[in-house]
Structures are given as C-alpha cells and as structure tokens.
Amino acid sequence: MNPPGTQADFAALAAPLRKLVEAELRRLIRLPQEPDARGWFCPRRLQQAMVYSLLAGGKRLRPLVVLFAAQGCGGSAEEALPAACAVEMIHTYSLIHDDLPAMDDDDLRRGRATLHRAFDEATAILAGDALLTLAFEVLTTTVRPAPVAAQCAAVLARAAGACGMVGGQADDLAAEGQQGTLEQLQAIHRRKTAALFSASAQLGALCAGASPEQTKLLARYGQCLGLAFQIRDDLLDRHGQEAQLGKRVGKDDRRGKLTYPALLGKEASWEKAKHWADQALEALARSGAEHPGLVALARFVLERNQ
C-alpha cells in the first residue's frame, strides 16, 4: 500500500465519515423533553446548550481516528460509530469546562461565543456534566457485544479521568506562570490531549475485534498523534490566525502557559511535532492496520491551520 498523505487527501477520506458522525451526533443528542414513565426528561434549555456545543462544527478528528482505526482493523465504520460519538462528547465536554471563567476563561470557541457566554455558567457546567455522562450511556447501550461495550467504557474512562485528560488539565492550570521543564510539559500533553487520541484509536480497534497486540500499537499511534497535534496547537496559538482557528490566539503567552514554543522556540517545536508524527506512523506500520486515513491524519495534524 502506498497511501496518500496530503491535506487534500485527508479531506477526501474524512468527508464521508464526518457526515456519518454528524448525523449520528444529531440523532443521539435528541433527548426526550416529555416525562417518561419515571417522570424523567431533559430540560429544553439544557438540551439546547448541549446541542450548541456538540453540533458546532468541530473537526471531528477523534471520531475520525476511531472510525479509521476500526476500518483499518477490518471492521466497519458503522459498528464503531457509537464509540466515535462518545469520544466526541467527552472532547466537547472538556472544551466547555476548560473555557469556564475559573479555568481558561475563554470567550470564543469554534468561531462563536463559548457556551457559558452564550448561555450562562451554571448551564455550561451542567451541559458538560451531561455530555460526559451521555458518552458512557451511548457506549454501554449501543456498542455490541456487551463485554466490548464495557471494555470501551473502561478505556475511555481511564483516558478521560484523573490520571488522563482531567489530570493533564489540572497540571496545565497549575503550571501557569511557573518555570516548567520539558518533562513536565510532555507529561501534561500526554494526558491533556494525547490520552483521548490514544483511547480513540483503541476504541476503534476494540469495536473491530482487533487483537490485543494490534490494539496496543494503535493506542500508541493515537498517543503519538495526539502529542504532534498538541505541539501544533501550541504553535497555532502563537503563530496562527484567529479567523481561521475560530478561537483567540496568543492567549497561552498572556496566561503564562507552559508551551513548546515558549520553552523551545518555533523551530525546535516544529521538529518535535514532526518527530511524534513519525513515531505515530511507525507504530501504525507495525500494527498492520495502515488505513490511508490514519496515515493522512498524521500529516494533517502538522499542516493544519485550524
């Protein structure tokens, strides 16, 4: 296989799957607004808040990793679709909570007002909580067979929890204004960003019934991809365009965040990002699940301007 790797190739491979994801997210977020037999229903405003953030037209990179990985392991996108949506719900909740005044205090996300600005802070906290919870409901009610559902939920919970994404975000906040080391920075990136990418690839493999060895190598692909992605993210915050990114730039420096460009400069950061993308491709090659979408993605995270 001689897979493509340009941004245009990535876009072509991603488009049909992204459409699947968008449609499924739209379906899953339609929560009952009339009481069921137990008197349970979702308040209209809460539902609107969840929709506002979940259907804001993100890049859907993590769901794409799930679906490409499933296909790469010989499975179908359809059987991995609930897992792809669950990962995007976790990602969206994390953005909502990270944007809160007590955290990164952002007012712009995906080209429009952050959720707590468009609605209010209490609604933003609750919508985040609800999306996080919904991710596990979706996984455990729709992934089949049930033992795979439980395994997916366990993998996602570990990656998203105190030792993974939430822990990384906590250390990211704690590092603000501090003199940090490269080791500390990488420990933050590994958990804040790479953990969820890693879980995404792993979930795709699990849904496709991949072997433990293949699953492990895909998890490593996701981890390395996530590290490359986050360094590029740091670079874009310093050198990118606000209009293209749909979020404020320069805020890392203003908040005294520990970032690659602040620590190593632009060139060395760029090298690091390339290093991790190469590592991702190496793990991918060894996995035998070398889906062209996963190859293209490792290029895309370096070239992206948004």
Add this chain to the structure above:
Amino acid sequence: MNPPGTQADFAALAAPLRKLVEAELRRLIRLPQEPDARGWFCPRRLQQAMVYSLLAGGKRLRPLVVLFAAQGCGGSAEEALPAACAVEMIHTYSLIHDDLPAMDDDDLRRGRATLHRAFDEATAILAGDALLTLAFEVLTTTVRPAPVAAQCAAVLARAAGACGMVGGQADDLAAEGQQGTLEQLQAIHRRKTAALFSASAQLGALCAGASPEQTKLLARYGQCLGLAFQIRDDLLDRHGQEAQLGKRVGKDDRRGKLTYPALLGKEASWEKAKHWADQALEALARSGAEHPGLVALARFVLERNQ
C-alpha cells in the same frame, strides 16, 4: 419476616456495610501519582481534592441502598460493592458541582468548607469531573460478568444524566424565584434526587442477578424513597439545625427555591413525605426482596435530623 424500623435498628444494620463502603472508597480513590507506561498519573492536588470530598463522612445512604438491595435479592454485599462505590462517587461529584458559586454557591458541606472554598474553583470543577468519570471506570472494570457491568453503567448514566439528575438540577436552578407548581416541583425531585436512589436499588438488584420484575420493583422502591428523602431535606433546610446537618439552613428560602414547605407548608409536606415512604414500602413488599435494611431506611429518611 417482621423487620425492625426504628432509627436505632437502621444504625445497627447500616454500620457493618458502611464500614465496607468506607474501606472500598478509600482503596479506589488511591490513584497512581507516578507516571505509568503511557505517562499517565493523577496530580497530587487533584487527588487530595477528590479525597477531601469523597471521604468526608457522608451518610452513604445510596451505597447502603445498593448493598441492602443486593442482599435482599439473594446476592452478597461484596459483589455489589463496586456499584455502591460508583453511586457514591456520582453523588459526591454532584454535591461538588452544585456547591459551586455559579450554582448554589454554598460554603459549608458535611460540617466543613465546600471543596471550591477549601481548594479553588477550577480544582472543584475538575475533581467533580474526575469522580464522575471514575464512577464509570470502577463499574466497567470491577463489576462481573461484563454484561452486568455494561448494564449497571447504562442504568447509572441514564439516572445521572441530562434526563435524570443533571436535568433535575438544571430545572431546580431555573425555578429559583419563580412561581412554581407542585407538578414542577415533583418533576424536579424525581430527577434531582429520586433518580439516583432508584438507580442505586436497581444496581443492587442487577449485581445480585435479580429478575427484571424484581429489579423494576426495587427501582420503584428507590424512586419513592428518594422522593420522601428530598421532602425531608426541604423540611430540614427550613426547620433543621445547622450544627447537626453540617450545612447551612434556610438557604432554600433565601434563594427563592421551589420547595415543599414553601408550596404546601410543614404539615402537608410531612404528609407527602410519609406517603412516599409508604409507597416505597409497598413496592418493596411486592418485590419479595424485603431486606430489613431497606425497610428501616424508609423510616430513617423520615426521622433523620442530618
């Protein structure tokens, strides 16, 4: 069986199981603080925050419902213990987030400073997120067999999510300062409080391998118990003692909350609470899982002063 029903009886039945729960929570919350093979670990301060709230000596009523229900269905407390701990983690996260300045803005909980006062707001948000996530990790990694784990996670996610607990909390906040009806108030209580009690009883039954019919009746027991509990909670906020409760009293009225005493007065509220406790006992009797602990609990929620 002629089960006991006084507060002293409840205390005697609860004590050994509470000890089990405390020990298991203490074990589960001990998260790795050194990087694993993927570089994941829990920041020390985040872990301390989670411990601060989780091991603050709550009444552990929801875990007790899980364990009594499991025993009532012929199962063991040990096999239901992970589910009991997961429910308490969900409950604790909900208290942490509800106490935040953007929500109920409370400074006192279980006799000491709320988490965002003792630590800071960002840490409180993240510790809540982490406990919510950990609940699903615990369920899906320790409940056996795996299909039961998936089922437990699905039940808990539904009860805790947008249509359940989170939705109830959202409507509770929205109703502040509004002229509300009894119907609206009950819709709030059914989701904000009763949903998690209902899920607790259901989880106990599921872990014990109970029949769908028995599980359903125990879920109803939990729902009715939760409604009685919340009315008593409303009454305690108006007529209880701050020192005994370990939290502020009179705050419902100050915030213009929709509550039973505000809507119906003390006597009629009391009657409603008794009504739901009786309904709980009726469902319990029909379930055939009439554990003395569950019977005593239906009395305790009426008599409790804390």
